[in-house]
Amino acid sequence: MKRRLIWLVAAVVIFLPAHLQGSDFRSILVDAWSWGSGYAIISPTATQATVDQIKSWNCNVILMQVRKRCDAYYTSSLEPAGTDPSPEPGYDPLEDMIAKAHAAGLEVHTWVVPYRVWTTTVPPPHTTPEHIYYLHPEWFSQYANGDTLWDGRYTSLDPALPAVEDYLIQVFKDIVSRYDIDGFLLDYIRYYDIGWGYNPVAVAKFNAEYGRTGMPSSTDPLWQEWRRDQVSNLVKRTYLEIKALKPHVKVGALVWRTAASGRSEVLQDWERWMQNHWLDYASPMNYTTDNATFNANSLDSVGRAYGHHIYMGVDGEKNTISTTIWQIQNARDIGFPGMHLYSYAHPNSGTPDPDGFKEALLNGPYPTASPVPEMPWLKTPSKGYLKGFILNTDGTPVYPATVTITEIGMSDKNSGTGFYGFSEIAPGTYTLRVEAPGYIETERQVTVVSGQVSSLDVTLEHEDVPPIISSVRAANVQATYAQIKWDTDEPSTSQVDFGHTHEYGSTTLEDTARTTSHTVQLTGLSPYTTYHFRVRSHDAAGNVTESADYAFTTANYDEPTEIIIDNLDDACRTYGVWWASTAASGKYGSNYFYTTTADHRRYATFTPQILSAGNYDVYIWYTSGTNRSTRAKWRVYYDGGMEEYTVNEQINGGRWNLLARDKPFAAGTSGYVATYSGTGDTSTLVIIADAVKFVPSAKSVAQAKFRPDGMSVVLSHKRVSAVFANHFYICEDGKDQVCGVRVNSPPPPEGSYVDVLGVMSTVNGERVIVPSHIESSPGPGPPDPLLMLTKSVGGGPAKPLHSGHHEWYRCEQHRTANYGSWATHTFGKLLCC
Secondary structure (H helix, E strand, C coil), X not given: CHHHHHHHHHHHHHHCCCCCCCCCEEEEEECCCCCCCHHHCCCHHHHHHHHHHHHHCCCCEEEEEEECCCCECCCCCCCCECCCCCCCCCCCHHHHHHHHHHHXXXXXXXXXXXXXXXXXXXXXXXXXXXXXXXXXXXXXXXXXXXXXXXXXXXXXXXXXXXXXXXXXXXXXXXXXXHCCCCEEEECCCCCCCCCCCCCHHHHHHHHHHHCCCCCCCCCCHHHHXXXXXXXXXXXXXXXXXXXXXXXXXXXXXXXXXXHHHHHHHCCCCHHHHHHCCCCCEEEECCCCXXXXXXXXXXXXXXXXXXXXXXXXXXXCCCCCHHHHHHHHHHHHXXXXXXXXXXXXXXXXXXXXXXXXXXXXXXXXXXXXXXCCCCCHHHHCCCCEEEEEEEXXXXXXXXXXXXXXXXXXXXXXECCCCCEEEEXXXXXXXXXXXXXXXXXXXXXXXXXXXXXXXXXXXXXXXXXCCCCCEEEEEEECCCCCEEEEEEEEEEEEEEEEEEECCCCCCEECCCEEEEEEEEEEEEECCCXXXXXXXXXXXXXXXXXXXXXXXXXXXXXXXXXXXXXXXXXXXXXXXXXXXXXXXXXXXXXXXXXXXXXXXXXXXXXXXXCCCECCCEEEEXXXXXXXXXXXXCCEEEEEEECCEXXXXXXXXXXXXXXXXXXXXXXXXXXXXXXXXXXXXXXXXCCCCEEEECEEEEEECHHHHHHHHHCCCCCEEXXXXXXXXXXXXXXXXXXXXXXCCCCCEEECCCCCCCCCEEEEEEEEEEECCEEEEEEEXXXXXXXXXXXXXXXXXXXXXXXXXXXXXXXXXXXXXXCHHHXXXXXXXXXXXXXXXXXXX
């Protein structure tokens, strides 16, 4: 076994780049906690012992925690000195560590935690300088419910706040500019979980950018990506600001165990950082006691360096010494040019055994000392960097703005502070094009020099040309609702004036989401009525355009349509922690959401926009599997009630499953369907939120076509489709038997045609007409809209026909129709067709 292992290591070395052969990044995390390594850095004696110990392990890099919760284990005028433990009075741990480590031939990388503020419910002491906990509580991140404590005790800064980005950069630059450090290491550079990040300023900033309102769902893909961008913005700016101060300082980050899990679980897109060269190195925290898992995670990361370095992370605190040595060797065998160990205070599980760990290292992967691998892009740079701010004429940041280097097609979206930046650009002079909604597109020239950071701030001026409106049209026109559509030549808002005349009288709420393809839904319309309308759009600069007048006429009745809500639609909202997945087959759309069943606070809702009130059948779609709950809770909230259903999601997945039948839903968004955790299952089981479908029930279709109960109608030229002893059914030609309305009257012959006058009702869920008059008809006629009208087709008032004390109304286009025998029947203001 030993011979095989030695051969494998030798084979790997052969294929390593020349600059890595014979070198190895061997780093130890020295934390600043009292229960960890804190006492190893609080005095000159302790610091010397720490350096000597790490040197004796044949390691070459000290990752020293100098900022753990908005504090300083160095001399700072910006933040208070660290506590728990506190350094000796007047002692600068970082300054002394650098001097002693450099004398021993070791590198020192400052390890900082950007966002974490405090870690207990007991506030920090008041200090000079004052702690950020007291100075800026409005910067704290929170959950959607307003809770600012993660895990019941942690407070943190919200990554999306421009003020937070500016403040952290000020702190970072202070460290780099005053200390002779070799590297700068970011940690906890992420959200705590996908439910975190709901500071009101952050939500308002997101809504303003995308024209949204309200609180986005934690699983909303756009909201998730936007939050990833906020963290990435700080990484990018940190890298470029440090390179502008000291190009040789290596910038790294402790990152999530794999790139995919980091994106989905904590909104950390570290692979993007490596692709864009916003880090010199990433060090995945591959913390596990299972060697197979460690190997799989390492293999997942090995191809994500993109020409820079990845140093694999090993957790000594959780592992035995033998397991830690195996994992260090495994990472070397795979081809990583180094590793980090957590931690100095706990190199092994149980009682720390630094001597035993040293013996294992020297008899294993580290028999001799090793130099730190070179970074050729830093040692002999052939490319340069570019950074700057996008501002308006009064000097405030313009956001969002897109900055493009036109010659190479490289683009970057700036941050809320206005900052933009690019890494590793070939030397030369370039054209920088800047675009931002509401501002005039601007171009500037900039020269990039190898090994240097060029800076260029760009000032934008507001544009004053309004959007151009085209292709105005009415679509999907029903009896009570319609869609108004139009296009604009630039992203702009959407609003419609409408009414019975050119005076309009009604206006929709402005949809502030800027788009070039507009759709506005009009509801509450009257059947068979002409409406005038015009559309209006504002661009980002506030320039407005209105269209000319247009018109449409509503239909005689609404045709109910089915509604499908996918988990990625805005109408689906999740509460608590959910995750997106594509793993299971049979999903509806591109993915589905899942969560564990134990926590009863997690639920997902599917809320349809019901345009035509009526009865609907409700179906659900989920992916099945052995780890699904057998008693998933689904609830249907309908007009007038709620019913709960239990679903076995281990079976019947990948299809529509009927959940509820014939439930009444009012027009609007008052009704919805929800699935809940807290099923009582074990924590290993999950529930699924994938898609919900609302299908108009047979009763709803009849209700729409044949109008509400109590309405007087005339049904003309209808075929007798089925006959019974004391009732019969009428239907239009081409329909199935017993397809239409029941008539409570002795039946005429089946297959004959009749005209029926009566009043609509519903009996035991069946649509019924109680007739006051039935007359045979000569044959089939046109489909009957079955509407009670109050105006003639020509637009004027309907003309009554009189017979003694009785009157009724008729369609203008049927004035010549024979109403003879109907004249003796009273049916009020009825217009029949």
